[in-house]
Amino acid sequence: MSSYVGRLTLELWLPVVLVALWWFASMNSTSAFFPPLRRIVQDTVDVWFIQGHISSDVLPSLTNLLFGYAIALTVGVALGLLLGLMPRLYDALEPELEFLRAVPAVAILPVAIIAIGLGDDMRITVIAFGSFWPILVNTVAGIRSTDPVVKDVATAFGLRPATRLFSVRLPSAAPQILAGARTALSIAVVLILVSEMSGAFRGLGNFVLAAQRNFAITDMWSGMIILGMLGYLVNIIFRVVESQILRWHPAYREGAKWVTSQ
Numbered sequence: 001m002s003s004y005v006g007r008l009t010l011e012l013w014l015p016v017v018l019v020a021l022w023w024f025a026s027m028n029s030t031s032a033f034f035p036p037l038r039r040i041v042q043d044t045v046d047v048w049f050i051q052g053h054i055s056s057d058v059l060p061s062l063t064n065l066l067f068g069y070a071i072a073l074t075v076g077v078a079l080g081l082l083l084g085l086m087p088r089l090y091d092a093l094e095p096e097l098e099f100l101r102a103v104p105a106v107a108i109l110p111v112a113i114i115a116i117g118l119g120d121d122m123r124i125t126v127i128a129f130g131s132f133w134p135i136l137v138n139t140v141a142g143i144r145s146t147d148p149v150v151k152d153v154a155t156a157f158g159l160r161p162a163t164r165l166f167s168v169r170l171p172s173a174a175p176q177i178l179a180g181a182r183t184a185l186s187i188a189v190v191l192i193l194v195s196e197m198s199g200a201f202r203g204l205g206n207f208v209l210a211a212q213r214n215f216a217i218t219d220m221w222s223g224m225i226i227l228g229m230l231g232y233l234v235n236i237i238f239r240v241v242e243s244q245i246l247r248w249h250p251a252y253r254e255g256a257k258w259v260t261s262q
Contacts, residue, residue: 035218044222053207058226061192061203064120065234068127069188073181076132080139080177081170090140101137105130105187106194118199126195131184138180142173175249178242185238189231204230 019037026036048054083090105126116122146169154164196205204227211219 040218040221043218044225047222057203057207064123065188065192068124069131071128072131076135077139080136084140084143101133105191123195127188127191130191131188134180134183138176142176146172
């Protein structure tokens, strides 16, 4: 229990201090663009939990996030396994992959609008494109960095290729793959906002943009707070899943108790 309290204190002390400073520093604010935090909190409760914008704006955004991220994770891991197991193919495709990876996901937004339209399919595509690259790069690196001794032992024991892949190489690369997946999840949360600022009629990005255009400043701040809370929530969920997948890994055994207890 003391260890749990200590870890919880270590994680939460800075956010608590920053929120307290914001609360007291803005208490007497008369700025139209930086209203008191008390008003922002009241507006957040009223708009999102009483007026029902959680269901009308957050759930569509969360749905697009899940679909886009799932596509990026599936394709990124599958293609990363293929390229990691076939170094010559990776070397042949590396210039094209590096060129596409250098293109920001925001830059393909106009192309996606023209090619796909203004619906949710476009937003899912943008999220998937931006989230795909960290997963792909980390999967390739993880597969190619498998200890040669481990590969030799698996070969000496006569393991079949499928067994070597799923029982040796993939578990060995799992920590690096999940590190890329966590980075990709952060990118996906950002791309929710960006993709919904063009032609959307619902979602967090549309809400924040509409509030800014209408000079509804407290509404705008409340949307940003909800987006931050959403990002923090999905990160906690990811940490729980990661701790279960890597519970066999020595580096994660101690952290697993802390993560799953939150």
